[in-house]
Amino acid sequence: MSFFEKHETLIKKAVNALHERTFYAQYPEHPSPKIYGETADVDGRKAFQSLVGKPYEALNQTPTDGWIGVEESPYMQDPLNITYPNINVETLINRSEKAFHEWRKVHYKERAAILVESLERVKQKFFEIAYATMHTTGQGYMMAFQASGPHAADRALEAIAAGFEEMSRYPESTVWDKPMGKFNIQLDKSWRPVPKGVALVIGCSTFPTWNSVPGLYASLVTGNSAIMKPHPGAVLPIAMVVAEIRNVLAESGIDPEVCQLAVDTFDKTNTKELATHKKVKVIDFTGNSEFGTYLEGLPGKTVFTEKTGVNSVVLDSVANVDKVAANLAFSVALYSGQMCTAPQNFYIPESGISTPDGQVSVEEFEEKFIEQINGLVDNPKAGPFVLGTIQNKNTVNRIAEAEKLPGKLLLKSRSIENPMFNNARVATPAVLEMESKDKEQFSKELFGPVALIIKTKDTKESVALAQEMAEAYGALSCGAYTTNADTKEFIADQMSLAATPVSFNLTGGIYLNQHAGFSDFHVTGGNPAGNASFTNPDYVNRRFTWVGFREPVSK
């Protein structure tokens, strides 16, 4: 049985889900023993632990320059001492180009199925990947499991499904039959989706699989060969994915160099040399705006970016102010504000927020918000797990700098104890109050757990600021609270012009930071936060070219 026969139903279900856009998940998000097996968690932790301090050999890639690796656990603030094959750029490119000419000739249906098979294998490693993610990104256990495991796999499946659909959009061949009056001109026509060549995927330190697998699988399903260049600080989770892809390729008799891992170090990075190599035709990038914008400007490349943004929350009127404060406190605390969708700027009219019980003043809201934050982080059963740790020690310094910004410091960031890792790098959210005239201060991303309460003249000014931030600096998410239908439409319309998705009136167990595969587009591609959107049709279409052939029908 070919992999396509094995996975055809799954692929078609996923294609259908792309259109339905209601809830769909192939990979269960709960690390439940009932789903994944009684020993899955323990086995995963042990498997991760057994890798520490050793060369990671599962990739089966031949190094040209020995073994390297500089990952550190933010929970232990200690090196992991895991090393990976160090391969020079020319060798990476040569291996990739050779494999490309084999891979591009594999029918897209079989390519899709091989990639789905790799996800099924990755599923067996979700717990191992979760621990690898914790100890590189510093995420809490639950997020590490969900984001790097099932959610990432669903996003990858989404990209496979989108590619499958796009490549099946036109007939492989047809007869063009044009009536000319007394006779017909008949041409045999055929079309091929021709991949662009070698693709490069550049990963980030906070979501090493979730942010990288969409581009990786999108490039692969459309027939490009791919070089996965992880962030030097977060290699292992995506290395596990690449290893599984290579395993399935090898089993299918296909050169595994179709998908390579290209590890580097902070001291000697290979990113620019790879990105500017003339053979690299497609680039996916997650990371800072400056480098992302540089990549977007490279001539002759198809570039997909997710960069940074300034995400806003507009507070106008609410049904239950305590529930709102609780929901937003969680959004700010979750993974210590290190999500690209985390809210930063909270705009509140100086007259306060309308509620069924009258106006809640800015100060009253601030009190409730801070109380919710403290309640969450000081709850030993929640705080350490929701916050996780700070991935990069520079972020800790940046929080301290943010606290010195002009404005009123309402809540200082501090550390809390992690019951399992006493050396964990933890920082709770800082909250500042500013005025709308302090625009210079809040017109930039303050990466990490920093929330700014900004007093505005009215909701109209709040929306104008949220729109301006998105248009000028990018935005990946927006929260808005209003009980007025006209105001809601006004916010939707204005934020749509800034290409920013809006979550209205969220309370309870759903947060504006969360983007679900098969339903929420992640990054719209319409503002400076990035030009990619996974997974819309462009996200796969631009990785290949439709080329047509025609010939008179032989009589």
Added chain:
Amino acid sequence: MSFFEKHETLIKKAVNALHERTFYAQYPEHPSPKIYGETADVDGRKAFQSLVGKPYEALNQTPTDGWIGVEESPYMQDPLNITYPNINVETLINRSEKAFHEWRKVHYKERAAILVESLERVKQKFFEIAYATMHTTGQGYMMAFQASGPHAADRALEAIAAGFEEMSRYPESTVWDKPMGKFNIQLDKSWRPVPKGVALVIGCSTFPTWNSVPGLYASLVTGNSAIMKPHPGAVLPIAMVVAEIRNVLAESGIDPEVCQLAVDTFDKTNTKELATHKKVKVIDFTGNSEFGTYLEGLPGKTVFTEKTGVNSVVLDSVANVDKVAANLAFSVALYSGQMCTAPQNFYIPESGISTPDGQVSVEEFEEKFIEQINGLVDNPKAGPFVLGTIQNKNTVNRIAEAEKLPGKLLLKSRSIENPMFNNARVATPAVLEMESKDKEQFSKELFGPVALIIKTKDTKESVALAQEMAEAYGALSCGAYTTNADTKEFIADQMSLAATPVSFNLTGGIYLNQHAGFSDFHVTGGNPAGNASFTNPDYVNRRFTWVGFREPVSK
């Protein structure tokens, strides 16, 4: 009845045709009195003649700086003295932006139908447009009718259909219903295709409607307002289209400034000022590579280009060499080689072309080819009408320069008499022979009726050269002649890597220069000839952004 009710069936038929890719035409290509009416031709000619020497008032646009116009008829080498409203850039942009906010709120289904209605009105003017095209581009009557009338209208309809399909791809709203174990999280979700803003379409002098209406209609259907900036030498044909779009908008109670004509002159061009204006978000361009590449590099804009290329013909083996020579002679002569798809470089192995009757030497083929060219251009019933005239007098000088290139001049360009216009600017094809080592000479576009026969070592070298030209300088078409199945697949595969469509073994009444709407993608977007492809999904998708909204279902 809304226009959508009127045109829904037509739109859905066109969407279906996008997928079928067999022959489909909404607008009949034959200027037949049976189809268009007994007096349509005479009426059209008179209507055109009545416009000469006057201000063109049908646009109903208010000038800011008087009236301008510098068109000349290549058939008479005399100014037409037709003038158009001269509107400064700031006014164009302000009018466009104001209209944008009205147009973007018209539902895409109604937008599509309004645009289809405009095409139905344009259909009533096909003959008028044909004469306007003849006397600006210099095309022969038949091409002027077909290319500027029905073929352009079909391409516009194709763009409308593609936009319609893309914008209907996702549900306008749905309920996202996620099982959480003991309860479900339910969100009302909705998505909007949000247009980017003001769009600019920059036309060319040779195909003023065919090359411009796809971008114009694609931008409009997706909700952008559009400024059509024609080539100063070929304004009238597209002015007629814009006038009809404005008429239908006004009748629908919509600000006609949704679609404006922005005429300039050679001395005082407005192109760069328009293209670089910060409010212009989408640009379509047909023209020279240098300016097109400059536009592609403008940051923050979505740019679609069709630039120039070096189109190749690979001659390996043929069933009937005379038919092949005749077909290629016509391709070279048609509109004097001024089509972007016209072949220029003809690669033949030095050992000649295989035929069922043995090898035909390069010299024998050259003789046949030249005989066919001369037979065609010297036939008074065919020559003047197939050649048309030379649009730009600089092209005549360039032909003379091309004749001086190193190589063997086999056929000199000359003029022939046009029975209706004795001052017509006519130039017949020039043919030169070169060696494959003369690559520097043939590695550029020689715009106009210039054919180069290039002797190669073998077909492998021919294909390598055709591929190299396409990859380095772009190509919009390729002809190939081979009776060997392996060679055919080799050519298809190699040219597919250069993103160049290939027409195999064409003889009789179908030519490699012709690209049919709803079947042949025009420009693949995969080589330097341009980044657009009409009409593939990208061609419309990139003109708008999907933005999502979500909110808990109210209980």
